[in-house]
Amino acid sequence: MRKDVDIVTATTHPSSAVSSRTASRTGPAAMVSMATPETTAQRAARYVLAGVRLAIGWVFLWAFLDKLFGLGHGTAAAQAWIHGGSPTKGFLGKAVSGPFEGFYHSFAGAAWADWGFMIGLAGIGVALIAGVGMRIAATAGVVLLVAMWTAVLPPENNLFMDDHLIYAGVLVALALTAAGNTLGFGGSWSRLPLVQRLPWLR
Numbered sequence: 001m002r003k004d005v006d007i008v009t010a011t012t013h014p015s016s017a018v019s020s021r022t023a024s025r026t027g028p029a030a031m032v033s034m035a036t037p038e039t040t041a042q043r044a045a046r047y048v049l050a051g052v053r054l055a056i057g058w059v060f061l062w063a064f065l066d067k068l069f070g071l072g073h074g075t076a077a078a079q080a081w082i083h084g085g086s087p088t089k090g091f092l093g094k095a096v097s098g099p100f101e102g103f104y105h106s107f108a109g110a111a112w113a114d115w116g117f118m119i120g121l122a123g124i125g126v127a128l129i130a131g132v133g134m135r136i137a138a139t140a141g142v143v144l145l146v147a148m149w150t151a152v153l154p155p156e157n158n159l160f161m162d163d164h165l166i167y168a169g170v171l172v173a174l175a176l177t178a179a180g181n182t183l184g185f186g187g188s189w190s191r192l193p194l195v196q197r198l199p200w201l202r
Helices: 002-012 014-026 028-033 040-069 089-095 101-105 111-130 134-151 163-176 186-190 193-197
Strands: none
Touching: 040 111, 040 163, 089 101, 089 134, 111 134, 134 163, 186 193
């Protein structure tokens, strides 16, 4: 009976029969080859997003290195973390203003705040540059950036908007568009068994 059906199908719809036989022989590879090719604009967008990812990753990593070693770009050598300085005491203790001023003053220079801040800067920076763990990096980055935004309210040059919120939005966009797959290790990372079982690690 099945053979009769195949014969009828081949007679009335020869192209469908050929396509079915081709798909059954080649499997997913054939489907991939039939996918719509990437346009020049899409390719350019991928690389632009990858470049933005690398740039923001360097911003976070540089902040970590400068505060750790006192490289003179915002942190003097004498105030470096490795020389006993506090990465949070200066900003949280003196530069904050607005409705949360007292809250941030209460833990300025605390060891847990210093460690948390520095681990966050390093982890976010490395993850963005490598293109792995983008969802975690984006989430941590948004939390850190929004916290820094609330530390100085209102912003100096706007009623509420500043670069911290813009950076936060860009991080979300990078995570949603899998920007770590281009010029990064995001593709290989996402194929790891653990990451496939736990998609939030991507």
